[in-house]
Amino acid sequence: MHHAPSVDFPVGRSLWVGALLVIAGGSGLAASLVWAAQGNTPGFWPVGAVLLALALFAWAALDWLRTPFGVLSWDGRQWRWTGAPQGAGRVRVCLDLQGLLLLQWRADSASTAWLWLEARCSPGRWSDLRRAVYSRAGSDALPGAEPPAARP
Numbered sequence: 001m002h003h004a005p006s007v008d009f010p011v012g013r014s015l016w017v018g019a020l021l022v023i024a025g026g027s028g029l030a031a032s033l034v035w036a037a038q039g040n041t042p043g044f045w046p047v048g049a050v051l052l053a054l055a056l057f058a059w060a061a062l063d064w065l066r067t068p069f070g071v072l073s074w075d076g077r078q079w080r081w082t083g084a085p086q087g088a089g090r091v092r093v094c095l096d097l098q099g100l101l102l103l104q105w106r107a108d109s110a111s112t113a114w115l116w117l118e119a120r121c122s123p124g125r126w127s128d129l130r131r132a133v134y135s136r137a138g139s140d141a142l143p144g145a146e147p148p149a150a151r152p
Helices: 015-038 045-065 123-133
Strands: 007-011 070-074 079-082 087-096 100-107 112-118
Touching: 007 112, 007 123, 015 045, 015 112, 070 123, 079 100, 100 123
Parallel strands: none
Antiparallel strands: 007 070, 070 079, 079 087, 087 100, 100 112
16 A cells, blocks of 8 residues: 655645635625615614624634644654644645645644645645645554455
């Protein structure tokens, strides 16, 4: 059985996610401002909607600015995160858009982080990374077990 090659991949802020936040946040803010400017709704609802849209946009922007930086490494047997906090752990693919991956990093210390990885950060290692995230670190099969395709 062949294993995925070892790979080190840099992790940082995703420009795609930043652009998506600006588009979504700007659209929500624009919609609430238009609603407030129409003046058809009495009371403080329109002002509250604008303030809520601003608060959500600010929260999302701060969360994006706090994106973890580091290096995600696969040595053929286990995953390691070199960042804060450091250590071994597991990854789970949550979204795969071919050139953009959303991974859930779960450290052995039970801490969890969401990592956006982009092909543009290291194009030469992207294929190796994709093979690694879809490979299994160890065999879960029992001795003598056949793969489902081998059964009639």
